[in-house]
Amino acid sequence: GRLDDIAARGVLRVGSTGDYKPFSYRQTGGGFIGMDVELAGELARSLGVRLELVPTTWPTLMADLGADKFDLALSGVSVTAERRRQALFSVPYLHDGKTPITRCENAARFQTLAQIDRPEVRLIVNPGGTNERFARARAPHARLTVYPDNVTIFGQIVSGAADLMITDAIETRLQQRLHPQLCAVHPEAPFDMAEKAILLPRDAALKTYVDRWLQQRLDNGDVPQRLDRWLAFPWGLESLRQAIDQRLLLAQDVARAKWNAQAAIEDLPREEQVIAAAVRQGRVLGLPEAWIRTVFRAQIDASKTVQRALYERWQAEGAGRFDDAPDLGKTIRPELDRLTTQLLRAMADNQTLLHDGGRQADVVAAMHALQARAINPAAAGQALAPFLSATPSAGE
Template sequence: MVKIFTPALLTAALVGAQITTPDSPLAYGNLTSLLDTILARGYINVGTTGDYKPFTYLVTNQTSLPDASSINTTHIGADIDAAQSLSNALGLPNPPRLIRTAWANITSDLAAGKFDIAMGGVSLTLARARSVFFSTPVQRVGKTACVRCADAAKYPDLASLDQPGVKVVVNPGGTNEAFDRANLKSAMIVLVEDNNAVYQAILDGEADAMISDRIEVELQARIHTGELCIANAEPFNFEELGYTVPRDIVWKHFVDAWVHVQLGSGAWNATLEKWLNYKWPAV
């Protein structure tokens, strides 16, 4: 059927069409994005836990810095370098300001405006995605068990770990604890506040296993060659790491564009490999 427009209907249609003309700004065009705030401020606030090698590590008096000039003197790691790369991409005159957070507080601290972005091996979870935005993922991982090499054959899967008398150590508040509580019903879950000390607990015989992202377990196996080993050949689940930002779509789009360039150019892989090969302290 051919529709016939009367003058009145045609006028109404033209008035409605004016809403989408190029001269009319989009609804969010009049809003100030966090991106604008960061550019005006001159630096980026980065939340990081400082306890997740190879992504973020708080420098102590015992830490030997890399031979190459370190970008930051308080923290080191792949995502600390990435924070500076993001700052450079923004053209900011000042280095990133690193703000300590805890795994249990990442989303609440971000929502409270304590920092602009959380970096440091943050797992993408639906629970976190309810209150914050995630960037494009930078790394695919998955939960993997780290055990003493002498016991590796005893724990090939989750069922063998989830037995009475088995002690699984974990840092509280993050996806590692959430995974343990969801999947381990018979094993004893032992909480250790310092994520840097959990693997020492296995070495000392105070725990039998630690379940974490595969990349962290691989690094610990490198650091403690012949002492700590990966128990399961394939990760227990599917998981990705990325960066979290407040629910600001303009800022998220910029971060996504930067991540896209980092991945496509190979810069991220080069940075990660650098820190995987770094001579990390034992704890």
């Protein structure tokens, strides 16, 4: 059976969509995080095997299970009759249901399905899952837009391109925290009842094992506690993490361009420019000048760490010119300037959180995964350091 296969392989393969906070979220260029990802890790540990996350999608979830691409799926999967025809489910670990999320000023207009199921209402939905099924069955008269990106779909409601989405209450709770303009509409009393469970192949022994493992964690309060923690997770730090990561990855291009020009790595006038521009822009956003300086000093130092390590390696290898190096002035520095803006905006958006010493563990977890860590762990540490000390604006 499956359990033997998993033990023999030494690996538990868990399917996850990576697009569904707080259950499963795939960071750009990074790994999977979320409650179900964490649970998957613990399940693997209990089996004494390694976890391998297998990316899947909502439209292909059942086909991927059928094609044996993974041993089970943990991704906030809802129990449905249709899925039950092809697969087993564990005991449920969460009770939920569909409810609207809309701009707060429209919350009163979208309380009931009768209010929503009208041709002038622009309903948006991600394809292939239970949300689309619900929208088509329960609001067939609304003007439906099928929007393929589950991550940016909420921005469509914020911008007014759509009026509302109907999705799992738990997701509306989370997204209203991420987007202050959005309100979950009666998440405590959703339109229907649904359960989240682990999606399993038709293997009775695997189900027995998983159920016993999960039931224990439900009984001792571990799962509800985890859910609270992941609902409060600082998902909004993603843009900050990305800006830092991309800036550090760009240091490799900087180094190649400079190597070709046989230029020195350090360019103090440019450093002054970078910091002065950051201070100018950051002040407008209400950021303390000392914090801006500390953060950008760290980014520049980290960039030099990457560049110096590369120079040393190329010197040792006697490397020649790089044909594919982008132009420093025309291409790379404008890109660095764009990242300056992104980084400052993210600092401003998350200022309270980043100043909150009590949330350091979450901040560390949200920021830790950098692609640049694989290139130069010391540089990644340098770049993140200003965000991982509890009082970023100390001395202001």
